[in-house]
Amino acid sequence: MTEFVMIVTLISIWSSLLMSSITLGGAVHFWLEHSRKIVDIVPLKRYPLITIVVPAHNEAVVIAQTTQAILELNYPADKVELLIFADNCNDQTAQRARTVLQLPKYEKRKAKVIERHGSGGKAGVLNDALKMAHGEYIGVYDADAMPEKNALYFLVRKILENPTRYVAAFGRNKTRNAEQNFLTKCINQEIVVTQRIQHCAIWHLFKIGRIPGTNFIHKFARIPLLL
Template sequence: MAELFLLLAIISIWIAVLESTVIMLGAIRFVFRQSQQELVIPTNMDSYPTVTVLVPAHNEELVIAATVEHILQLNYPAEKLQIIVIADNCTDRTAEVVRAVHSRPEFVRRQLQVMERTGTGGKSGALNDACKQATGEWICVYDADAAPEKNALAFLMQKALEQPERYGAVFGRNKARNRDQNFLTRCINLELVTMHRVYHTGLWELFQLGVIPGTNFIVKRSLIEEMGGWDEESLTEDTAISFEIVKRGQLIALAPQAEAYQQEPERLGVYMKQRKRWAMGNYQTIFGNVRHLFDGTNWRIKLKLLYYAASYFWFMVAIIVSDVIFVTNFVYKIISLFHPEVVSPFRFSEDIYVYLVVAWALMYCMYVLQINLALATDIGQSTTRNFVLSCLSYFTYAQLFLVISIQAFFGLLMDKVTRRKRNWYKTQRFP
């Protein structure tokens, strides 16, 4: 029986490697096509629709000034842009800081209002309340720490206008603005670059499958209203609304030139809390949509569900099983050098163990290859230090995903059993 479980784990890892290879080839094709096209920065935007930019901010005085400055400097017609900063249950100077930035002479033409809110529902509740005051045909969302590049909104709208009937939302790329702060932020940067430049591009190129990343995106206001707004019960409102958009037959398109710079956690405890919330929210979404695997919902929803389920359940379990066996046998091998009578509890035929080592090696090589492919497409990131970090991060940073996923799964299970309502966790900011 033990050999059967190991064999299933090995096969699962090979399937995961195959999936990663296919997505990576899609990303390479995307990058090649992009390199053949001339970058056109929108200048004449007379025909561009009106946009309402929403910035949910809960006690964000440390980072909100830079974000608001960048939003006020966006290359988009002032008469077509409404900006609402939601000071959501703030007990600090968030609203005061925003008003101070807006009062500068260079920003006087921009329409900006500060909405001081005392409601419930976390980020989703703040967005829903602000939407009631929105006048734009499209809603754009930037988190309080996400400073957009000057042309980000113009690029998002440029993509939306390519197929306005099919594209219900458009998302850009996010970068870590504090990536050189410490080992943790450098590893997060590798993850972020790989996600945006391999997985997002590969899935869009192959299947026209996109996902809202929580910030730096636009969505049709009419579509938001049709869906009844953001889900205030979801811990990851971005994943939940992505499923709702795709279920309605609309696409979430990728605008790769639209970039924003966000602050990442600089302490392990903050990182773990943030990622646990993300994992729990993704589990919520999977459980809430799993029925669509067996009904008439469009194939993109089914593919999206399989992708999430494979990442958070199937492949995760396979990696945990293989890692436990591999590490245990390695430790017992070292011990046996000094105490030959000690035998590992995991003993398999030589062929199966060779397959495990090969599968593990393939997975590791694919991990490093994907990161460095992503780094090669991002100016200034393909460095010797990042290459060494990519090789080391699998044994350190990447293993945190397993711990977080297990904690999130059992945490969500206990919430269901005890009917406990979990509060939305706001990521701590740093000066």
């Protein structure tokens, strides 16, 4: 029995090392191929309507920044529908989001704040959003996210390369306050490993994508097939 356990242990260790080596090698190869590429921002053939959903639970500290960052994305204003869900909040999340939407430059945007009191957390929010969304694609950003200006542009651009085959696209995430304290440094390290190494390598080697919980879009018409 002892020998059997030892054999299983050794196989597990060496399998893990092999998987890690393949993943790391794929990430390095991806970086060598793409690190020197310069990506130009050119007009897209078309701009599909995107419904962006922001689930927020007691996010009053950051929701205003997130709302403004989404509204300032480099994407036609009339092609973005923003749904901010204040999910069972007992702080000023809804009020602070509305304050941003009421600014003169945003008052004509397709955006609303929904105060939700149901169950289900983030999954419940997304299910509720499907009943309200008008977009051809559904996008999700967490309430503490601050997407870079061209984030949505690149997601749509990738989808439009082959819209009949690509039904979803996701981007890389990073920690904006990585140097704040020990905890944020640990979180940043975890994100670096998953986003810049694992995700890149798995896609580069096997064309397998693992959609994260934020910074992605998915074709609305195909979502019912996943439920």
